[in-house]
Amino acid sequence: MTRKRRIYDGILNALTYLSSGIAVIILVMVLQFVFVRGWSGVNFDLLSKPYWSGNNTIEFPQFKTGAFDRPDHLGDDIAFSEKLGIGLSDGLDAYKEHQVVVEYLDPESPLHHGVVSTAGVDLGKELGLSEGSNIVNLMLKDTDDKIVNVGAQRKSTAEETVAAMDNISEMRKIYFKTEGGGINGSLKATLYLIGLSLVIALPIGIAAAIYLNEYAKANRVTNAMRSSIELLSGVPSIIFGLMGVSVLFPITQLMGIHTVSIILGALTMAVVLLPLIIRQTEESLKVVPIDLRYASLSLGATQTQTIFKVILPSALPGILTATLLSISRIIGESAALIYTMGTFIADRPRLDQGATTLAVQIWSLMSGEQPNFELSSTISIIILLIVLALNVSVKLISYRINKKWSVS
Amino acid sequence: MDSKHHLISEAYQRRKKGWDKFFKGLFWLAGFISAIFIILIIVFIVRKGIGPFLPSYPGGAYPIGKFLTGFQWRQDSAIYGVAFIVINTIISALGALLISFPISVLTALFITKIAPRSLSRIMTTIVELLAAIPSVVYGVFAAGVIVRWVDSLAAMAGFSTYGGNSLLAVSILLAIMVFPTMTSLAIVAINAVPRELVEGSLALGATTTQTNFRVVLTSAKSGIFAGLILGLGRAFGEATAVSMVAGNSMIGPTFNPFNITRTLTSTMLAGLKETQGLDYDIRFSVGIILMAVILVTNLGIHFVKDRIGRSMS
């Protein structure tokens, strides 16, 4: 091998290393960007917590103050009311808004014994404050018989709230929120959407790919079909979204759904996914040697039998990849879903109602008045973890199939 | 010879042929459904998008000539000229491909043919992860990181930028966003190259590197170009992230990479949700233009591909 060739080879090789290096660096930078902002927020609670806080107002028919000792384990940043036996701290909610958080509540505290004053079925039921709640507004009469409002809504700090509590003569009512800011609802909605979209898109996409690759003769109709599908893959998501509300919405209306819904989102995503699935499946069908088709047909198998018994099994890893890509696409989509599923974060998503996926929740968080990088990044990390998990499991399945179906 | 034919039931034969017909119909139907959507979309956009240029349009027709040849897009003064946006869109998307295409193909080559198996698994996973990051996150990344690179680069070149919001930032962003698509299709294509070809080349005294570049890439051409087209589609179609760094200029075209720009999708998106009347409907006209641009560039790529195919022979 001449020196020149070795150098030339070296340069070309260096180019591939460089390219992959760039790819890795970019990924690392994107990941670092996401992780630095979001990692601190990742915990299991977030996955199981609802997004919306419960809002409660409670009153205290028999209210007595007591004398409580500050427990030793409370940190310095926690203000403690000796009259009510409650420890408060300043915190930030999902919107980076200030909160007054209940960190500690003495078991004997009178604040355990409220009754609901919110109009509705729960009116009059017993309900007390609990640790983790957030005091939005607390109305009391102070020792001068003056009405005082404190709490997050009044921009009081924990310190100020405790000061007011320690000066209490009569408790009027407390408006508090339970913990919120979780992504449980969006997570569920995302999974519903993935499931439903795939159920619609995979059979159609795979069948269409089979038609194009196995049956279609090279004629004008087929060409038109092929170009149509190719063109479909170039349609921007935003157009898909608008198409969803105008073309597909009537279909869901026939099902008796009159709002945006996960079903509408899934129908729309199915259209988005079709070209991707078709292309990917076709690629993997093309790899199946033509000889196998001949062999099967010459044994008196129908084309359908050939497809199901010989071709599809060989193309299975490719189809799995298509599925994986589809899932990634669904998880990452926002523009099309904003229109078809809405932007309301539902804690108990239903197929016939609107909800947000994780990505749309990010979009909502980022396009609001005060972009929330931290929570967005946290959600992104969770998305990445989901995708990673899927990726690994699809790989494992593919590997097992490959082992069964071919030598290499 | 004992024939097995007596074992074959007539009924099964009929059933099997029935199924064959049924499935063929089903497959055709699936293809038809998949293809029909583009028509629905086109009909839907065209119906809305042609409207503003018809005399019957409430408030009077907008002159189509001005729309197609205009070099200003000012919703505030109701001037809608799309020509410069088309140019900007094409420049930014081609810029993105210029950056991304070689990197994607070479990365795919690295993953499939060069890297040791464990590294290549990791790299594949990386590529797939990149594909799964929501575009909003890329937009945020671009608005937070890429614009700074561009800004410092511009400062070195002696330009002042709008905080890094620029044509170059858009192209870099799009390059990152289309990278996973193009790479994974290139990987599929390269993996499909028959082993005998590789052996044939090596046996002729080609080095592995020469084999990779001359035989593997050539044989994988059609799959690689499929990825290119898909990537281009994504580059044209991306809206949310792009509008975060494009700067959305009102005049153009933009040739200076450090200047702000405007793309067709960011135009369609800007304030879409809050608007109505002509300003709303004309976005569908932009949609038609966008589809046309995508179509024409696809044809262009096919042409180039054929040329490359021929010039290699």
Added chain:
Amino acid sequence: MKTFEIKDLNLWYGDFHALKDIDMDIRNNKVSAFIGPSGCGKSTFLRVLNRMNDLIDGTKITGQVLFNGQEIYAPESDVVTLRTKVGMVFQKPNPFPMSVYDNVAYGLRVQGIKNKAVLNDTVEDSLKKAALWEEVKDRLSDNALQLSGGQQQRLCIARAIALSPEVILMDEPTSALDPIATGKIEELMESLKKDYTIAIVTLSMQQAARISDYTAFFLLGDLIEMGPTREVFHKPNDKRTEDYITGRFG
């Protein structure tokens, strides 16, 4: 008795005229060999007989092909049934990426036969006839792609035999086989022709001479001549046939 009667057959691949005005009869329970130089259309002609060319886009066929007196290219003709009666073995071994057993059982299964005993018997029987049984009897559930090229081809023959077709088309079936296996296959052909009709494309003149009853010589898409093998080899009617047969051989 004629199994196939071909009249005035022409075949085009797009613009390429691959078969020209072919008239031929293929006789019952005989072995017909097709010989001729590479690219002359032997494989193409063989594939006409079970309509395998249907699968190639842009193929155009004119003329008549009668199988047991029935036009196989007629619109109402049933190509699937045709292929169960006209089996085929290809030039390159093409086993399915399944187990050895499943490969052989495939043809029966797609006919709806599920009976285990029948399947087991047929698989064993066919593999024995294809001279492969001894080598694979302990590897029936291994992937067929793990066999060597020659083993793969014999598997394909077994697979075709399993269906007990009326006619077996073979496209250079032994070109990937060693002499011993070739011998066994030739023996098998000998025994098969008692009940079946065989059409074989071969590149080996000796093979044609040894096993066939009739020989057809093709050249550049034309059927130069066809007749009893002995006549074609010993007193060919056409100068070109003679040149070819007496030329240097493999």
Added chain:
Amino acid sequence: MKTFEIKDLNLWYGDFHALKDIDMDIRNNKVSAFIGPSGCGKSTFLRVLNRMNDLIDGTKITGQVLFNGQEIYAPESDVVTLRTKVGMVFQKPNPFPMSVYDNVAYGLRVQGIKNKAVLNDTVEDSLKKAALWEEVKDRLSDNALQLSGGQQQRLCIARAIALSPEVILMDEPTSALDPIATGKIEELMESLKKDYTIAIVTLSMQQAARISDYTAFFLLGDLIEMGPTREVFHKPNDKRTEDYITGRFG
């Protein structure tokens, strides 16, 4: 003079012991033929000689393979240079998806030869030697995949010849060729062996007898015997060789 000296060679595909204790010399400017039943390891052995087995994962090799006295499996040995000196033609035709011309010019081009005239001459020359020139001279810029199987294989031979290697390894190079083309190739081998060393795997006993100077008989991974072709064919040392050679043949 010995071009290759192989000592105590063993080869495993994973756990499968494919070549067992092979000792062999391959002589300069002679044609050595490797025969044996399907799956006996002929192809595997051939691929040892240009280190083509390097590409198969899980292959393990022990022993010595000397080429012109140099160990080709030594760490410092340059496999690329080795392969330019040891050309190869495969069992299945494997032309590149490029034009006919580019296929033949490929080997030269990867050596850095760009001179148009040299390329043109070599392409024409090689195609002529491979008995393909007449058929493709007007189709040089057509894609090679459009040729028939036999044409493709001859193209692959032309491609190997174009590099004027010292040794040419051929793995059943004529199994897809018709007699006329086979004859030309055999003629070509005859003329090549004046300057080159040829190792050929063949399934045709006649071919081996006709063209080779030395014949090696493999069985189940063992080299049963090797010697001058006449001796191996007329008075083999081993009973198994005799059985194989006098058995029914192709």
Added chain:
Amino acid sequence: STDTPAAEAPAETPDPVEEPAEGLSGEIHVYTRDATSGTREAFEGGIGFDKDEETLTASAVETSGNGDMASKVGNDVNGIGYVSLTTDFAANNLKPLNFEGVEPTIENVLSDDYSLKRPFSYVTRAAGDFESDEAEALTRAFIAFITESEEGLSAVDGAGGIVDLSSAKPWSEVAETVDGFDPATDYSGITLRTRGSTSVDKTLKAALEAFQAEVAFEFNMDHTGSGDGFKRVLGEEKDGANAGDIGFASRKFGDNETVSDGMLSGEYCQDAVVVVVESSNPLSEITQQQIHDIIVGQLTTWEEL
């Protein structure tokens, strides 16, 4: 006071991109919102920009939202733009400018001293056009809650909306005056659907949650922009996929938006628009004339200021 609690916790202040110059020099980079934005309308109206006669400088950068504007101007030393008063200036590396010598504070907005401001408007569906009588009553009650009750107003106030708390009455009193609303009725199955402006998001969410603390009910906020507020309640999409009960706009409803068809309409709070520059910019004051000239492109460099 204006110092919102979030101002205390700027997680990470972006570094200024370039070193601040002593008297800033060079081209002024104008940032604006898209033409349909309510903030932009309020801003342009407030600086005496005549839409029909004048045009915005062609070199302006269009941003897609308040947050986008904030981060972009905060990243560009030469940038000038405008954001809502609720914006976290410090976190975005921004400096708010006094307008016509008046500091942008809630007090100054309420006292009308500060003139760059806009209303948050609402309109409900037409009377009788609700999904149920309960929904209609609940809608009335909610509107009364955010416009009259102390609980509602302080929730809006807490979320950064500018409201006059002085005339507020306790909800218990206000509730009694609402037609058809009965606190004893169970509203927990009713969903209030709010639509329209994204700018009202924060204040409205606080108000809805506070209302939930008083009356158990469900709400569904699906806000995409001011233009949809009317459309989805009274306009062309009022029976479409995204129909709503109350529509919001971060501006006055337009002439072609016939809010008089609605059961109720009005304004529930105000928002001020603040002219901002990057924090290292030495500028701290701006006049109406100056910003006007910058916007129309007559003033193009910092030196001229």
